[in-house]
Structure formats: structure tokens, C-alpha cells
Amino acid sequence: MKATVSRKAHFNAAHRLYRKDWSFEKNDAVFGKCNNPNFHGHNYELIVSITGEIDKETGYVIDIKILKDIIKTEVEDIFDHKNLNVEVPEFKDLNPTAENIAVVIYNKIKPKLASYLELEITLFETPRNFVTYSGK
Ligand code: NI
Numbered sequence: 001m002k003a004t005v006s007r008k009a010h011f012n013a014a015h016r017l018y019r020k021d022w023s024f025e026k027n028d029a030v031f032g033k034c035n036n037p038n039f040h041g042h043n044y045e046l047i048v049s050i051t052g053e054i055d056k057e058t059g060y061v062i063d064i065k066i067l068k069d070i071i072k073t074e075v076e077d078i079f080d081h082k083n084l085n086v087e088v089p090e091f092k093d094l095n096p097t098a099e100n101i102a103v104v105i106y107n108k109i110k111p112k113l114a115s116y117l118e119l120e121i122t123l124f125e126t127p128r129n130f131v132t133y134s135g136k
Helices: 024-035 064-079 098-112
Strands: 002-015 040-053 118-124 130-133
Touching: 002 064, 040 064, 040 098, 064 098, 098 118, 098 130
Parallel strands: none
Antiparallel strands: 002 040, 040 118, 118 130
């Protein structure tokens, strides 16, 4: 029997969407307000979902306390109240779109899990806009 266990988390962060190799005009045309050179912030909501067999002894897919600690160490401590472009090395040359943030979070959490567990990241950038990534 497989089940999916999810935990919600939250972080505030600033970003700017642009490419260094494009003109300001082109960045403005593609990214609009998100290209503001002075950055802007979002209240990101994160859902980390783990799918796997329910352990016969414990009844768990994963101990949620372990998942909570991984999210704190790998995501909250690193992203919360940060400027993603400036302070998070993964975005030095990677546009911090919701898509790319979800991929970075996936790549940070996946190695911390037992290899037989499946991981899916859902990241809300606004209450209506969200991205899902599961390593495909
Ligand atoms: Ni934005």
C-alpha cells in the first residue's frame, strides 16, 4: 500500500526576473513588473509531498518530523527573508521563477530522502499561481 504524505511550509523572499545577457527593454517586454531592478517580494507557500509504501511496523511513509526538519534546513533557513538573486547561490545565473525555485527545492530535498521515496514539490508564488515539479 502506497500513500502520499505532505507538509506545508512558508517563506518570504525577494527576487527579480531578468537575464543578464538581454537588454533592459527585452527583459521588460518578457518579464514586465518582475524585472524591477529594485526587486520585489512574494509570500511563497510550499507543499512537499512524499509518496511511498506504508511501513508495516510504523504505519508511516516517512516520519513527518524528519520531513519537517529537512524542509527547515534545506529551504526555510536558506530562502526565508532572503533576496534569491543575491543571497542564494543557485540563482546566481538562474532566473528565480517559480518553476526554477521548485526545481532547486526538489534538488535540495531529494538527496536527503531514502531513494525509494518519490518527491513532488508544489510552490505557490501567489494564492492563484503555482508550479508543480516532481523530477521529470
Ligand atoms: Ni515575482
